[in-house]
Amino acid sequence: MTVNILNGLREEHKLWPWEEKARQELNENPDATDGLLLDLKEKIKEYSIEMKNFRPRTDDEFLMAFLRSRKFDLQKTFNGYCKFHKIRLCNPQKIFPVGRGPKHYSRVYTNPIGTIADRRNPLDGTTVFIWSFRNFDASKDEYEDVFNASYQVITELILDPSIQTYGFRFVFDLTGLNYWIVAALLSRFYLNKAILMAQGSSPMRFKGFHVINGPARATRMVFQAFRPLLPKKMLERVHFHDSCEQLHAFVSPSILPDTLGGETGPWSGLRLKEAMDQLNDKIVQQTYFGFISL
Numbered sequence: 001m002t003v004n005i006l007n008g009l010r011e012e013h014k015l016w017p018w019e020e021k022a023r024q025e026l027n028e029n030p031d032a033t034d035g036l037l038l039d040l041k042e043k044i045k046e047y048s049i050e051m052k053n054f055r056p057r058t059d060d061e062f063l064m065a066f067l068r069s070r071k072f073d074l075q076k077t078f079n080g081y082c083k084f085h086k087i088r089l090c091n092p093q094k095i096f097p098v099g100r101g102p103k104h105y106s107r108v109y110t111n112p113i114g115t116i117a118d119r120r121n122p123l124d125g126t127t128v129f130i131w132s133f134r135n136f137d138a139s140k141d142e143y144e145d146v147f148n149a150s151y152q153v154i155t156e157l158i159l160d161p162s163i164q165t166y167g168f169r170f171v172f173d174l175t176g177l178n179y180w181i182v183a184a185l186l187s188r189f190y191l192n193k194a195i196l197m198a199q200g201s202s203p204m205r206f207k208g209f210h211v212i213n214g215p216a217r218a219t220r221m222v223f224q225a226f227r228p229l230l231p232k233k234m235l236e237r238v239h240f241h242d243s244c245e246q247l248h249a250f251v252s253p254s255i256l257p258d259t260l261g262g263e264t265g266p267w268s269g270l271r272l273k274e275a276m277d278q279l280n281d282k283i284v285q286q287t288y289f290g291f292i293s294l
Contacts, residue, residue: 005118005271009127013162016125022165027071036074037063043078057289061159065203068164083201085290091190094144098292101284102276105149111135112269114150117255125166126207128251132173143185152283158204167205169251174214182218186225196229208250212241
């Protein structure tokens with residue numbers, strides 16, 4: 001029986017102890033945590049009274065993810081929490097739609113278009129997410145589905161304190177990207193807005209964005225469209241790689257598929273699909289938090 005890929009990543013906390021790292025880098029103080037959680041819940045309660053149709057999610061694991069991502073600054077945490085939940089308002093029928101869980105986005109995993117490495121990055125303990133256009137079929141696949149499916153995986157993973165503390169690296173394999181895909185993507189203004197809001201409010205640590213195999217013209221179009229909107233810190237973490245060897249300086253080939261010069265064999269998202277399918281009912285219920293109608 002194969003190990004659930006998400007559980008396998010969580011169990012690696014033994015290899016990547018996080019408590020001291022969180023204290024040093026994120027200002028985590030276990031003695032102050034309970035008080036901060038109570039204060040945050042009170043602010044969220046007041047916000048939910050003011051905001052129409054807002055149903056807050058306030059379990060401790062979820063709120064701790066926001067506190068860590070804002071280095072336990074209460075006001076910044078609250079602002080990030082509110083902004084994160086406004087992402088859906090970009091287009092509630094398309095972005096984080098209510099009632100849709102991982103089973104609705106099966107093609108994203110089975111093609112695959114997006115998946116995660118089976119193990120954490122031996123170089124720095126990050127969790128590595130991989131996207132590729134090589135299997136993207138514009139006649140069957142929706143850009144929004146890729147975004148939503150990825151969000152559901154990441155939201156599940158950031159509940160683990162070790163995974164969240166060490167952060168994420170994102171690998172974008174642009175094989176198959178062309179002008180028409182780029183034009184269609186950029187024309188979805190609500191999706192672009194949602195993507196930008198997510199990078200500014202999501203409770204995760206972005207450790208690096210790695211772009212490889214990109215057609216020069218199409219890659220330039222995408223980057224020029226988003227560059228003015230990204231903060232300097234984020235831009236400094238965007239890396240364009242001319243070869244797999246350059247990518248391997250940041251992400252070990254031992255956890256990458258053969259399409260990226262790695263050692264894990266053919267790229268597959270079946271293990272991630274199996275793990276997410278097991279969480280389908282739970283995640284569907286979670287979609288009923290946030291702004292649930294207009």
